[in-house]
Every structure is written in structure tokens, then in C-alpha cells.
Amino acid sequence: MPATAVGQPCYHCGEAVPQGSDYPIRSGEVTRSACCRGCQAVAQTIIDSGNADYYRLRTDLPKTPEAALDELKALALYDLPEVQEGFVKNEGTLRDASLILEGIVCAACVWLNERHLRQLPGVIAADINFSTHRARVRWDDRRIKLSQILEAIRDIGYHAYPFDTGRQEELFRKERNAAIRRLAIAGLGMMQVMMYALPTYIAGDDGSMPRDIEALMRFASLLLTLPVVFYSAWPFFQGAWRDLRLHRAGMDVPVALGIGAAFAASVYGSFTGSQDVYYDSVVMFVFFLLTGRFLEMNARKRSAEAAETLVKLIPAAAVRLPDYPTARTEEAIGAVRLAPGDFVLVATGAAFPSDARVVEGHSSVDESLLTGESRPIPKHPGSEIIGGSHNLGSPLICRVERTGQDTVVSSIVRLLDRALAEKPHLAQAADRIASSFVLALLVVAAGIATYWAMVDPARAFWITVSVLVVSCPCALGLATPVSLTAALGRLTRIGLLSTRGHALEVLAQASDFVFDKTGTLTDGLFRLREVRILRGDRDNALQLAAALEQGATHPIAAALREAALDGGSDAAGALPHVQHLTYHPGLGVEGEINGQRYRLGAPEFAAPGEDFSLPAGLTLIALADAQGVLAWFGLGDGLRPQCAELVAQLKELGVRLHLYSGDRPENVAALGRQLGIADARGGMHPQDKLEAVRSLQATGAVVAMTGDGVNDAPVLAQAQVSIAVDQGAEAAQAAADMILLSSELVRLADGVRIARKTQRVIRQNLAWSVLYNALAIPAAGMGLVTPWMAGIGMSASSLLVVLNALRLANHPTKAHPTEAPPQTSPKIS
Amino acid sequence: MNILYLLIPISLAIVAIIAAIFLWAVRTGQFEDMEGPAHRILMDDDDPPKS
Numbered sequence: 001m002p003a004t005a006v007g008q009p010c011y012h013c014g015e016a017v018p019q020g021s022d023y024p025i026r027s028g029e030v031t032r033s034a035c036c037r038g039c040q041a042v043a044q045t046i047i048d049s050g051n052a053d054y055y056r057l058r059t060d061l062p063k064t065p066e067a068a069l070d071e072l073k074a075l076a077l078y079d080l081p082e083v084q085e086g087f088v089k090n091e092g093t094l095r096d097a098s099l100i101l102e103g104i105v106c107a108a109c110v111w112l113n114e115r116h117l118r119q120l121p122g123v124i125a126a127d128i129n130f131s132t133h134r135a136r137v138r139w140d141d142r143r144i145k146l147s148q149i150l151e152a153i154r155d156i157g158y159h160a161y162p163f164d165t166g167r168q169e170e171l172f173r174k175e176r177n178a179a180i181r182r183l184a185i186a187g188l189g190m191m192q193v194m195m196y197a198l199p200t201y202i203a204g205d206d207g208s209m210p211r212d213i214e215a216l217m218r219f220a221s222l223l224l225t226l227p228v229v230f231y232s233a234w235p236f237f238q239g240a241w242r243d244l245r246l247h248r249a250g251m252d253v254p255v256a257l258g259i260g261a262a263f264a265a266s267v268y269g270s271f272t273g274s275q276d277v278y279y280d281s282v283v284m285f286v287f288f289l290l291t292g293r294f295l296e297m298n299a300r301k302r303s304a305e306a307a308e309t310l311v312k313l314i315p316a317a318a319v320r321l322p323d324y325p326t327a328r329t330e331e332a333i334g335a336v337r338l339a340p341g342d343f344v345l346v347a348t349g350a351a352f353p354s355d356a357r358v359v360e361g362h363s364s365v366d367e368s369l370l371t372g373e374s375r376p377i378p379k380h381p382g383s384e385i386i387g388g389s390h391n392l393g394s395p396l397i398c399r400v401e402r403t404g405q406d407t408v409v410s411s412i413v414r415l416l417d418r419a420l421a422e423k424p425h426l427a428q429a430a431d432r433i434a435s436s437f438v439l440a441l442l443v444v445a446a447g448i449a450t451y452w453a454m455v456d457p458a459r460a461f462w463i464t465v466s467v468l469v470v471s472c473p474c475a476l477g478l479a480t481p482v483s484l485t486a487a488l489g490r491l492t493r494i495g496l497l498s499t500r501g502h503a504l505e506v507l508a509q510a511s512d513f514v515f516d517k518t519g520t521l522t523d524g525l526f527r528l529r530e531v532r533i534l535r536g537d538r539d540n541a542l543q544l545a546a547a548l549e550q551g552a553t554h555p556i557a558a559a560l561r562e563a564a565l566d567g568g569s570d571a572a573g574a575l576p577h578v579q580h581l582t583y584h585p586g587l588g589v590e591g592e593i594n595g596q597r598y599r600l601g602a603p604e605f606a607a608p609g610e611d612f613s614l615p616a617g618l619t620l621i622a623l624a625d626a627q628g629v630l631a632w633f634g635l636g637d638g639l640r641p642q643c644a645e646l647v648a649q650l651k652e653l654g655v656r657l658h659l660y661s662g663d664r665p666e667n668v669a670a671l672g673r674q675l676g677i678a679d680a681r682g683g684m685h686p687q688d689k690l691e692a693v694r695s696l697q698a699t700g701a702v703v704a705m706t707g708d709g710v711n712d713a714p715v716l717a718q719a720q721v722s723i724a725v726d727q728g729a730e731a732a733q734a735a736a737d738m739i740l741l742s743s744e745l746v747r748l749a750d751g752v753r754i755a756r757k758t759q760r761v762i763r764q765n766l767a768w769s770v771l772y773n774a775l776a777i778p779a780a781g782m783g784l785v786t787p788w789m790a791g792i793g794m795s796a797s798s799l800l801v802v803l804n805a806l807r808l809a810n811h812p813t814k815a816h817p818t819e820a821p822p823q824t825s826p827k828i829s
Numbered sequence: 830m831n832i833l834y835l836l837i838p839i840s841l842a843i844v845a846i847i848a849a850i851f852l853w854a855v856r857t858g859q860f861e862d863m864e865g866p867a868h869r870i871l872m873d874d875d876d877p878p879k880s
Contacts, residue, residue: 057871106868107865107868107869107871110868110869111868112866113870128865128868129861129862129865130862130864130865132862173861177855177856177860180855180860181851181852181855182852184848184852184855185848187853188844188848189844192840192841192844195840196837202842210830213830216833216834216837217837218843220837220840221837223841224841224844515835827830
């Protein structure tokens, strides 16, 4: 059955098979149908290589593969030694590389890729990590080239990019493995020490347990506690030692003191047989503390990942055109060797090796890595392109603008690093309080020790240990930074980048939002926004208008010509011929087309006496012939999508809104009315805006200024928190506290919500910490809390605050039509 | 009760063995992908012959 009925799904990707298409896939006796050549090729490859089971096993449908033959040339670049230098390990003829795999949607994809790779002659090993979508491949370079491996992955419909694992990544892996080892040793030690402790607790002091057995249990516990204290708890001792040497009192000091004292006393007790032992308390305490730290480490990693992924998507190789534009000889070089001014050819499906400007070709580009939005963005000669975005359409020739550390993604990563490194006031305050708290605690502990030493020397020691252990400065010292990192990570994922540490804190308090108009709420492009046709049809009217304006250079003419092009007439060459063209400066243009006289221009010139109201803020142009008006055109700045929604959501959040613009007052007032912003002022110079913001601040307002980063720089600096809404390349240069990378304005409202929630979470944690310590320290001081109870209390308290902080990492955003699929929940692994 | 003199050292030995196995698992990277193996077990993993 070669031809297929409409509506039947493609065997590979599940899309409907178009009528009349014929792309059969032969699978044994059966013939299936595909929707396109790409699917046919991929499916046939999968079946022919003996992996037809994939279709039985998969739980999700793959994307329709694009038939991108240009890419093969790009793949060959990865065979160059200089390109491989960054990411391939050489061991004789054996090579080892890490690849990022795109297109993995379910476990069957992993299975398929691994099997497909392993059966390639020359591939020694192929392992894919399902969580990170990364593959490690080992191959024999004499028998297969890396490009052939990448091509094989391409053949089954996936995309693979080599990437430099980098030292950072390797460091984190080591750190994480060490943490798991420490946690495991502490956990095993804890379980077994509890086993030995339990009989002693049950027997109590009634003498039912022989002395020698009790001693045996103690020494067994001692043996198991040794590695827990000297291996698992070692970082606490190191931290405490570092703090003491720098004459500070950090969180690790009481922890290390507690562990050390309890352990020393237990060892002493074991050998003299006189005292109680606390091995169970020590191991449990260490285990819970390590669990808290482990969770915190994963949260930090997740926040940092958002930025790191950006850098990894910049390809390692590029095709340079050294003789362009005289000749188009292609030359493959490593992306690191590109310099500004070089011309590169970027094939379909390939990523841009650096920030560049298009010089030849039209295409669309996926900038989702930066904006979190996967809508393709059209690019023409002159358009700027961000390194790392993907070319989806046809090949482009570009001039390299910035490379290496100067590229947009590199700057963004630097900005994010700065935001993470700068401690906002809240965190600084928490640090100071934590430090004084620890000092006070040590003094209190010493006092309690002295008191009990006089009253009841037998209990003095364990009471002091309990006090040290039970007190928990975690909410101060640990949970505040975790809250901030988690929130920053979440904001970055929705496309709102913080470049300053204090941005989040101030955004939460913002009482007034000031918007700039052009480029912020509107897209800043002079375009045809409205057409009202009185006679004839739209395309014809646009054709006539464009023809009349053919030779003109002013913005109205450009907008009309552009609209005519978009309207369907293929090229300017197809426009009708105009005779007797006369320009009337300041009014319009008059000409004859096919024997008919037409006038195009201001209403009083083209259509005197007639009136037609269009939305305010638009420039009105009329097209008329001898019989009267044919069409009205409204030209102007267009509102960015989601403006109204943003205004509504911000109002809901109780924020006052202002619109300050340099545009004509009536236009600004009209926009204010349309959006429901009462304080809409136009005709303002940057200096006026600055004054207006100052007077707002004088009334006690916390002002968040939203503008484009370049023109509004002084006002942005005056506001307590500034948000630049630049799109694309200029974003990173903006001197703002936050940058909206996403094209969805509503993300600003989400940002306010997340910022407020962060403050709430931090306050909750602080409140909890105060309450807990106010209850627990006196209780421990009075001798009501044994060391093991103290250990549980302290650990539970710190786990509680860390988990509370981690809720921020998954703060839901309001559903928007273009919302990306929800992020997966954090993996505690 | 004397049997404890045997049982407790045995329990210590068992803990040591378990710890060793765990450390080996960490070293060989078995904690790096916490999701894949759960799915992988369902797949048919007889590698097809090299073509």
C-alpha cells in the first residue's frame, strides 16, 4: 500500500501523513508510511540496523527530523585535531569524548542511541546518561572518525554536539562523589551504632547487661564511629579550623566543638568504663548535618547550571570564508581561532560559533537558549545573531562581531556569577547575626558548663554538649544563601536575569513600576498597524501605496513597502508602474497608475473633508483616487504582546504603575488609557524622567524602572532596581540590575512574585530559627535534652529550612500560552 | 551471652564489606545517572552483532 489515506499518522514522528505523499518504510513484510523524506530516512535506518524494537519500546514521539544535508559538511570539522583538542581525550589511537545529545525524549531514545552507536565498527563504548542527556563515546580513530559517529546519530534523527566537560564540571563531580561517600559512611555507621546502643538503652541501669558485654558494645561502637568522625565529619573540623584562624566564629565552630567533645568524652568513658557514651548521638548528628549540606550543594548546582548550559552550546568548530566576498573557498577552523571581522558560513541546523551579523542570506534562528522561547526569529542581512543560537532555515554568511569572552553568552554568565557572588543586605545581615550568634552561644555554653560543674558535675559535660549541638544557626547561615540561589536559578530559567545581588530583595519591595514606552511596552518599530479598506481589496491598496512610495526614503514609505511585501506580492519589482509622480513635501505623493490618478498622504491632502478615526497614537495616511478614499492606513509603534496582561498582573500585586516617555504626549496618554495606567506622561527628556523618579522616591516609593538599557541609563541608575528589556545582543551591555531576556513581558510579574516569595521564605526561616533556639537552648541548658535528642532537633531544624528554601527553585509561574514544558522536579541524587 | 563475642565482630565485618561495596559503586559512577537504569532494565540489551 504505497499511497496513504489522509490523517494516518507517520510511523516515525506521529504527524499526519499529507495526502498524495509517498514515503514508504519497509519493515520486514510490512510497509509503513512516513510523512516526509526525513522521517523515512531515519525510520529506515533504525529498522535496517536491527533496532525496530525502538518503535515498540518508546513512550514519547520524537520531533520530525529535518532533512539537513548541509550539516554533514559541518560535521567533518570535528575531525580536525585542533577542534578536537578541547573535548577529546587521546589514548594512542583510542579517543574519548563527551557529547550533548538533543532530541532525547524517553528511555527508548537512550536505548536506541546506545545500540546504534555500539554496533558501529570502531566504537568501543557508548554510554548515555538519561538524566543529563550526555553521552560518553570511546572509539578507535583508525577505524572510525568522530564525524562518522555524529553522522550516525544524525541518521537516526538525533543531534549530537561535542562539548568541553571543563574543569568546573569535573570539580563538581568529584565534590559530589566525595559528599556521597561521606554521607554513606555516616549512614552505615549510624545504623550499626544504633544497633549496639539499643540494648544498652533497653537494659538501662538495672544491671541486666553484664559489664563485659557492655564494654564490647562500646568498643564496637567506637570502631564504627572513628571513620564517621575522622572521615565523614572532617569538613566540619576543617571549616572550624579555618574560621578560628581567621578569628571568626562560623557555623562550623559549635558543630565541630560538639562532635569533638562528645566523641572525646565517649572514648574516655569507654576506656575508664565510668561515664556515659554518646557514639549514637555523634554519628546521627554527623549524618543529618551531611544530608542538609548535600541538599544545599545540589540546589547550588542547579542554579549554576542554567548559565553553564549556555556556554556549552557554542560549537567548537566553524567554517570560515577567508576570501569572501571575492571567492567562497571554505576553510574549517576551531571556533576559538575566529576573530572579529572574519566571515563564516553557518549551515542549516548548525549553531553560530560567535556573535555575528548576517551579511548574506535569509533564515530563521532559534534563540531559545537565551530567551527560553523556541519561536524561530527571522534574520536578514544586517541582523545580529547571538553565538550559540541555531540556524533553522537556510545557510547564512555572517561577519563575526565578537568572540570568546566578549560574546553575549559569556557576558551573561559573568553577570550571573556576579549576582551570585554579591551578597545582598539580607544575606550580609544574616552572616553578621550568625557570627555574633555563634560567639554568644559559646559564651552561654561556657556559662552553663560552669554552673553545672558546681551544681552537678556528673551531668555538666553532656548538658554542655547538648547546648552546643542543639543550637542551630543554619537558618541564618545556610538557608538564606540557599533561598537566594534557588530563586536566582528559577528567575534565570524563566528568562529574567539578575545581574546584581540586591536586585531580588529590592524587586520584592518595589512599590512603583516606571515604564518607558518605546522599546519597552512597544516594540519601537514604525510599522503599518491598521488598514481600513473602503473600496477594493487590501492587497491592491497596499500595492498601490507601495508603488507610489517606491522612491521615497522616509519611515512611512519604508513601512508601507514592507507591509506590501509581507502582504504577498513577492518582490518590489512586481509593483505597478507609476507615471507623472509628483511629491508634495510634508503632504504626500501623487501619481498615475494604469491611467488612474492616485494621491497618498496626510488626510487633508489626499482626502480633504473626510474623517476617519483610528486608534490614537497612530499616524494616519489616506490613499485616494478621483472618486474618493480607497483606504486608510494607520502607522506607528506597536504594543508588545502581553502588555495588558503585565499591567493587570502588576496591579493585582499592588504595584503602582507609571509611564514616562519621550514620545508625543497625546500618544503616551492614549497608550496610558488603553493599558489603564493613570500616570502616563509624554514629551519627557531623560532629565525629566530622572526628576520624576526622584520625586516619586521622595514620597517614599521604592521604584523599579523598566526601560531599554541604553537610552534610559541615567534613570535606570536612579531607580532602586532597574530592569532592562533589551532584546538580544545589547542585553548584556545594559547597566541594569536585572535583564529581561525573555520576550514575554509577563515574566516581570512572575519575577515580582518570586522575589516576594523569596523574602517570605527567608523570613519564615529566620522566624523558625529564632523560635527554635529560644525554646531549645534553655531546655538543653536545664538538662532536659540529651545529646541524641539535640542531634535530631538540630538536624531536623536545618533540613526544614533548607527544604523550605528549595521550594523557590520550583515556584510555578502563571501559565502562559507560550510556556515551555514544566521543569522537572529537583533531583536529590 | 558469650555468643556476642562472635556476633559483634561479625557485624562489624559485614558493615565493612557493605561500606566497601558502596564506595566501589560510587567510584564506578553508579550514582551519576539516577534515572536511566530504571528504564534500561526494561530494554532488550543483547547487542546486535557489529555490522
